[in-house]
Ligand SMILES: [Ca+2]
């Protein structure tokens with residue numbers, strides 16, 4: 001099992017982290033950390049993953065359980081980066097579908 005420190009270890013010593021790391025860190029502060037305390041709590045996680053619904057406590061708890069590496073009840077930006085695919089997969093299904101419509105002939 002990989003830890004957050006191991007995941008980000010390759011970036012900690014870098015003078016300039018990869019662009020996607022910088023971008024996700026900026027996104028975290030701008031979009032996810034609504035009360036600017038440096039962590040994402042359950043309410044903030046739910047607002048990000050399932051913004052239109054009230055009855056999603058179970059799904060939010062599932063996401064938190066899979067992402068909160070140190071089990072402190074909050075998601076740090078590093079924990080979110082470590083599990084970025086989980087977040088994107090939860091929210092962006094429709095977005096992916098749209099991309100395929102826009103570029104129907106492009107195969108990965
Ligand atoms: Ca917060």
Ligand SMILES: [Ca+2]
Pocket residue numbers: 068069070071072073074075076079
């Ligand atoms: Ca945590």
